[in-house]
Amino acid sequence: xxxxxxxxLAAGKGTRMKxxxxxxxxxxxxxxxxxxxxxxxxxxxxNRNIVVIGFGADDVRKALxxxxxxxxxxxxxxxxxxxxxxxxxxxxxxxxxxxxxxxTPLLQxxxxxxxxxxxxxxxxxxxxxxxxxxxxxxxxxxxxxxQGQVIKIVEQKDATVAERQVSEVNTGIYCFECQPLFxxxxxxxxxxxxxxxxxxxxxxxxxxxxQAVWAVPAADxxxxxxxxxxxxxxxxxxxxxxxxxxxxxxAGVTVMDPASTFVDSDVIVGSDTVLYPFTWLExxxxxxxxxxxxxxxxxxxxxxxxxxxxxFVYAHECNISDxxxxxxxxxxxxxTVLASGVKIGNFVEVKNSSVGENSKIxxxxxxxxxxxxxxxxxxxxxxxxxxxxxSKHRTIIEDNAFIGCNxxxxxxxxxxREAYVAAGSTITKHVPAGALGVARARQSNMADWAAKRxxxxxxx
Ligand code: UD1
Ligand code: CA
Numbered sequence: 256x257x258x259x260x261x262x263x264l265a266a267g268k269g270t271r272m273k274x275x276x277x278x279x280x281x282x283x284x285x286x287x288x289x290x291x292x293x294x295x296x297x298x299x300x301x302n303r304n305i306v307v308i309g310f311g312a313d314d315v316r317k318a319l320x321x322x323x324x325x326x327x328x329x330x331x332x333x334x335x336x337x338x339x340x341x342x343x344x345x346x347x348x349x350x351x352x353x354x355x356x357x358x359t360p361l362l363q364x365x366x367x368x369x370x371x372x373x374x375x376x377x378x379x380x381x382x383x384x385x386x387x388x389x390x391x392x393x394x395x396x397x398x399x400x401x402q403g404q405v406i407k408i409v410e411q412k413d414a415t416v417a418e419r420q421v422s423e424v425n426t427g428i429y430c431f432e433c434q435p436l437f438x439x440x441x442x443x444x445x446x447x448x449x450x451x452x453x454x455x456x457x458x459x460x461x462x463x464x465x466q467a468v469w470a471v472p473a474a475d476x477x478x479x480x481x482x483x484x485x486x487x488x489x490x491x492x493x494x495x496x497x498x499x500x501x502x503x504x505x506a507g508v509t510v511m512d513p514a515s516t517f518v519d520s521d522v523i524v525g526s527d528t529v530l531y532p533f534t535w536l537e538x539x540x541x542x543x544x545x546x547x548x549x550x551x552x553x554x555x556x557x558x559x560x561x562x563x564x565x566x567f568v569y570a571h572e573c574n575i576s577d578x579x580x581x582x583x584x585x586x587x588x589x590x591t592v593l594a595s596g597v598k599i600g601n602f603v604e605v606k607n608s609s610v611g612e613n614s615k616i617x618x619x620x621x622x623x624x625x626x627x628x629x630x631x632x633x634x635x636x637x638x639x640x641x642x643x644x645x646s647k648h649r650t651i652i653e654d655n656a657f658i659g660c661n662x663x664x665x666x667x668x669x670x671x672r673e674a675y676v677a678a679g680s681t682i683t684k685h686v687p688a689g690a691l692g693v694a695r696a697r698q699s700n701m702a703d704w705a706a707k708r709x710x711x712x713x714x715x
Contacts, residue, residue: 260348260353261353261354262307262338262348263289263304264355265356266307267359269281276311279315280355284332284519286520287520288359291362293322293639295363297364305323305344306325307328307340308325308327324344326340326344328423328714338354338436338440339452340620342440349434352430352431353428354429359479360495361477366384366479370430379430379468380466380653381429381431382430382458384473384676386472393411395409395410396418396419396423396425406457406469407459408456410455414706415594417573423470429640431457436457439460439461444446478634495520496518499518500513501581506524508525508526509530510530513530516528516533517537518570519538522542526542529551537573540556541559543559543577546562546565552565552570553569557587563576570586571587573587579595579599583592584601587602588604593609594611596613597612598612599615600618604622605622608626611631612630613630614631616637619635619636620633621639623642624639624647625649627652628672629650629652630654630655631653631654631655632656633687635661636660648667653670653688655672655673656686658676660681662681663681664682667687670682670688672689674688675693677692680692
């Protein structure tokens with residue numbers, strides 16, 4: 256089987272987006288449009304991706320990093336010209352080139368795999384993925400002869416009245432054998448209504464030469480839709496979201512209210528997990544089985560084990576082990592690591608801290624830059640004083656320590672194993688293992704003070 260390389264056209268500005276961001280970098284389903292296209296190409300078996308960039312080239316390069324190679328098309332002279340820019344990279348290549356557009360985020364690998372399969376089955380020089388659009392306006396029309404063979408593609412602006420009646424359109428997605436493609440491309444001209452070098456002209460040329468050119472209608476034309484405006488971007492978002500929720504439900508996840516549940520394409524959720532209403536699962540988030548997430552939770556780029564309950568929680572870039580319970584009204588900030596059995600109660604913020612097995616932070620606390628052992632109990636209102644105005648310092652709380660309510664732990668500081676801290680303390684020094692740290696003024700009581708006060712008031 257010959258190699259497959261994807262060539263993604265993404266040099267255009269996307270004027271109708273009215274954006275400083277290149278069109279293909281607009282995000283949908285939690286990742287950029289062009290990233291969706293690369294995922295589909297990889298799923299279909301492409302083992303090398305080349306992206307043609309132009310408008311916002313540096314941004315696209317930066318966003319995709321080593322997921323692709325890049326060729327720059329400094330002037331957008333047409334789709335044929337765009338493909339031609341990659342010619343050097345294909346000097347010795349004899350395999351198949353999958354030509355794609357960077358603005359079709361709904362495209363899935365299986366649709367491309369069907370195209371590749373058809374291309375191979377016919378031993379074709381070129382195979383076009385087509386669609387029967389309810390409204391073909393604006394698209395190139397696929398013109399077949401009486402035997403149904405493809406003879407050419409005409410752009411709307413160059414089409415005759417009769418050709419415009421054809422409802423089978425070019426989706427802009429193709430399989431080409433590399434050598435015939437570049438041989439034909441070197442002969443295309445810009446003598447057409449738009450003065451552009453059309454990639455579509457290659458189809459007519461190859462057909463004229465008697466090479467095998469085929470057109471395969473897409474199983475699902477919706478997947479081939481290009482996004483040109485913010486309205487279409489929102490429509491794509493709705494489609495991707497619905498697709499993802501169905502995938503999760505079919506895999507055994509309960510989604511109580513799909514209308515208020517937002518899950519990005521790459522999120523993984525285990526079976527028997529329940530997603531309650533108003534839940535957002537974003538980015539590279541993974542959730543195990545038997546969890547209860549939400550209501551009203553936003554979880555981004557976070558790894559979560561099994562049997563976890565997150566209730567009114569915002570967590571980002573965290574790692575949460577099995578059997579952890581969090582919420583309500585909790586903010587888990589980046590680099591928070593919760594070991595199994597941890598309990599975090601209401602109105603708690605945790606940042607850049609590890610919390611050991613079965614430790615509890617039940618109410619009203621800020622834990623930042625802290626290494627906490629297992630079996631620790633943090634009293635209500637405990638604050639780690641991690642910032643001195645210049646630098647952040649760490650707090651260490653060892654296994655089974657007990658921190659009384661309303662304590663300040665002024666970092667850097669350590670509370671040893673099984674040590675206690677008295678409620679209301681401001682701890683600035685090491686509390687050794689097993690000790691009781693008390694750091695507050697002693698209480699003194701003034702006897703009969705209330706009566707004396709009343710008497711003074713009468714005398715005045
Ligand atoms: C193209 C097809 C048309 C098809 C339609 C499907 C041609 C001549 N026409 O038309 O038959 O129905 O797609 O959507 O190919 N691009 C570049 N450099 C350029 C020009 C375009 O990289 O110089 C990129 C664009 O960024 C875009 C893609 O190629 O991702 C398609 O270009 P676009 O101008 O939208 O082509 P259409 O006129 O829609
Ligand atoms: Ca287009």
